[in-house]
Amino acid sequence: MSTEARRDVFQAIADPTRRQIINLIVKESMNLNAIAENFNISRPAVSQHIKILTECGIVSIRQEGRERFCEPKLAALKEVSNWVDQYRQFWNDRFDSLDNYLTKIQSDNNLKK
Structure with missing residues (x-):
């Protein structure tokens, strides 16, 4: 597969069906038919969704006889976690600043009374 065609984890988790598939297989490895039943x-x-998850490295397929089982590879979601963490820190800093400002205003108002 060429680099241009490679999908990223953000594309994978953008779709609610793919997020549900991840939720299902985190609990236990499942074959394709068992996943499709949900x-x-x-x-x-469903196979197309699993293909996308596999291309992104979030799911691996394990062959067991004639069955193909999907297993999660959640380390691939670390990229998403890191991206979210930077915004979490940004907003935590903003809320802390707002809290300090409101505390100062309240304190100033109490002194004027």
Whole structure:
């Protein structure tokens, strides 16, 4: 697969069906049919979602006889976690500043009374 065609984790988790698939297989490895039974979409559609998750490195496929089992590889989600953390820190800093400002205003108002 060429680098241009490689999908990223953000594309993978953007779709609610793919997020549900991840939630299912985190609990236990599941074969494709078992996963498909949880959705009101065609099995080929579920397979396409799993293909995207595999391309992003979030899911691996383990062959066991004739069955293919999906297993999570959650380390790939670290990129998403890091991205979210930078914004979490930004907003925590902003809320701390707001809290300090409001505390100062309240203190100033109490002194004027």
